Amino acid sequence: MADNPFTLHLARDEAFCDREQELEDLLTHVRNGQSVVLLSARRLGKSSLAGKVLECLEAEDFLTARIDVYPVSSERDFVQRLSDGIIRGIGRGADPTTIGKRLLGLFTRISPRMEITSDGVKASASIDPGVPATIVIDDMLGSLYRYVERHHRRACIVLDEFQEIAALEQSKTIEGTLRSFVQEHSSVSFLFLGSRRHILTDMFSDKNRPFYRSSLVYPLGKIPESAFVAFISERFVATGKDCPAGIATRIYQLADGFSWYVQGLAMIAWNNTRPGRSCTAEHVEASCQTMLSMQSPEFEATLSALPPGQKAVLRALAAQPSQSLFGADYSLYRQLSPGGIQKALMALIKLDFVEADQQGVYSVVDPFMARWLKDQRQN
Secondary structure: OOOOOOOOOOOOHHHOOOOHHHHHHHHHHHHOOOOEEEEOOOOOOHHHHHHHHHHHHHHOOOEEEEEEOOOOOOHHHHHHHHHHHHHHHHHOOOOOOOHHHHHOOOOOOEEEEEEEEOOEEEEEEEEOOOOOHHHHHHHHHHHHHHHHHHOOOOEEEEEEOHHHHHHOOOHHHHHHHHHHHHHHOOOEEEEEEEOOHHHHHHHHHOOOOOOOOOOEEEEOOOOOHHHHHHHHHHHHHHOOOEOOHHHHHHHHHHOOOOHHHHHHHHHHHHHHOOOOOEOOHHHHHHHHHHHHHHHHHHHHHHHHOOOHHHHHHHHHHHHOOEOOOOOOOOOHHHOOOHHHHHHHHHHHHHOOOEEEOOOOOEEEOOHHHHHHHHHHHHO
């Protein structure tokens, strides 16, 4: 039996859909030494696209590294993750006899560690806890720059969910240290990824922030319906099953074009479709319920962490997107003052839970969170 052709992990190889123009744009910017802020809501495929960019650049002998900033809880944690990622990038492809030569004498504040495992050599960084974070960053990035210049190479560093450093006590100091390398060293480019769009936009557009106008901002939209529908149908056929265009369209529309949900619904529907048979509307509806069940714990945790006013506004917008929360269709005024409603709305927008479209209609960003909230209200 063929493997499931869809994924809830990073989309690679045949699981990667479309994005030809976005991929070419980003590759062109990086090849030109430009750093880029890749901006979109969660689950639109930023990380998969960035992974594809790195894959293409590695084929051109770029040194690459990807650092996930989302779990970072302190300046020291950020420095450790950044150092580990860059050391792994420098050591990629080396064997136990050559990796030491690559790293020998490269850093002054960092000691590379190497561990031989069944998967090869695992490299990481040992950092003196007494050295300030910014000094370590300066040493790490300075050493990276000297390394690529010496070996006539280029580098691209992906910082995923980069907006999370804004919550750190020394965030502006870290931003300032990073900015000097973004501006001065065209042989090393950065891709800054983020799904908290307002926080990340402020970091790069506020003239009082170190990153002001330091990088090109590239908003990422949804993959077009026609491309994703064709992709779903083709992947079913390639694995001995069928998914008519109308059914694939239903998958796309239920997911509202969010890549992670499209892949997830298609993955579950594929599992429920017998070999040689066609995926049906019933399969898709069952997949939708399975997805809601899968996401329910996350949505519960998200909702429970919000203050009462924000919960009320989020539930109201899930039930009925609107240009105004003060109309007759809303009962919020019974719970919150106009000022309270506005404050809650602005907070939800900043958290990227709510957004307004081009017509000024506010709605819940995540289509499955909106559906889950509506179901909770009806039960």
